[in-house]
Amino acid sequence: MRTADFDFHLPEELIAQTPLEKRDHSRLMVLDKRTGEIEHQHFYNILDFLNEGDCLVLNNTRVMPARLIGEKIDTGGKMEFLLLKRIELDQWEVLVKPGKRAKIGSQFTFGDGSLKAEVIGIGEEGSRIVEFKYEGVFEAVLDQLGKMPLPPYITEELEEQERYQTVYNKHQGSAAAPTAGLHFTEELLESIKKKGVKIVFVTLHVGLGTFRPVKVENALEHKMHEEYYVIEEEAAKEINNVKEKGGSVIAVGTTCCRTLESAATDDGRVKASTGWTDIFIYPGHKFKVLDSLITNFHLPESTLIMLVAALAGKENVLHAYKVAVEEKYRFFSFGDAMLIK
Incomplete structure (x- = not known):
């Protein structure tokens, strides 16, 4: 076929x-x-x-408001995470842009620093396995910091x-x-x-x-x-x-x-x-x-x-x-x- x-x-x-x-x-x-x-x-x-x-x-x-905009802790470079699926507890498979900056051991911070992440593995097709650190309930933190993950063919902001x-x-x-x-x-x-x-x-x-x-x-x-x-x-x-x-x-x-x-x-x-x-x-x-x-x-x-x-x-x-x-x-x-x- x-x-x-x-x-x-x-x-x-x-x-x-x-x-x-x-x-x-x-x-x-x-x-x-x-x-x-x-x-x-x-x-x-x-x-x-x-x-x-x-x-x-x-x-x-x-x-989920699965799109997170943050920065790499050691360089301050802007990064975008897209949550794909939860693997266990606070470990998630994510897409990272730009991916070349997300090597194993790389650390990132989002928003006011209430959410942090470290790359702990490489997934399929270039995705990353990350572990998040935060206080409280993850979903509540995500609701506060995350954005709606619109498909790439939609270029206009959703009001x-x-x-x-x-x-x-x-x-x-x-x-x-x-x-x-x-x-x-x-x-x-x-x-x-x-x-x-x-x-x-x-x-x-x-x-x-x-x-x-x-x-x-x-x-x-x-x-x-x-x-x-x-x-x-x-x-x-x-x-x-x-x-x-x-x-x-x-x-x-x-x-x-x-x-x-x-x-x-x-x-x-x-x-x-x-x-x-x-x-x-x-x-x-x-x-x-x-x-x-x-x-x-x-x-x-x-x-x-x-x-x-x-x-x-x-x-x-x-x-x-x-x-x-x-x-x-x-x-x-x-x-x-x-x-x-």
Whole structure:
């Protein structure tokens, strides 16, 4: 499977830099995975495509203020840390810029000095393992000093930090937002409930590896980064009940898709489980649980567009993306949405 097969032309001006004023006023492309037919809607019309007895699965992770700006203690040089994942206690895997200054033993300070860090190891793909020192509770210190870790393709400052969080976020731990969920409002979720659609929450803490382009020519040689997920007993029960009664399971975002498929059994049920997943979903994958997917428009040659192609077919997806460019849909994190039904 060639990585280049998932490339497409994307004009830079279609990369959304800021969120819309109203979350649910983004555009919605509806793609029929069987026929390839396309409809153009707005996200507030999503209710028309959900039926009583269906199940909508949402990822309730909360994005950490994971970007820290500090300085190297011995030189005073400016440094940027991006927290990727906690390894144990106060040890974290981080990305450091500029990385060449972050050798083992290097020490750094942030803000007023209430947070300090020392590099104790080298991680994968140039990341660093650091140990933090502070007083009190780490999350409280991070809330005070950290900034929202917007993706590199967003160059404008985010005026309202909560716009990079879903309205239903709960468990802090992500390095990036589950962006398909950004389109939902509390009012829209209430309308969905009133229609008789089950709303179920799972948790997957999103790592930055999810969004990186695949750099190998043969996509099957790509190594996925592990991400931590949780499916509670009650959530698994609700999903399985819907499946048994013939309802559809609609995953909101590729993060929910990977969570469900990681915990799926061969007979199409979901196991309550907790753990790490590095599942790589690409064309040829046999979906066991989800029937439909709500997602944003993704980077060329990324694992995310490969996942979408696994569900809807590569030709259908590439055609839909061509139409999206022609119709000037907004792409990536703050962009428009697609429903694959």
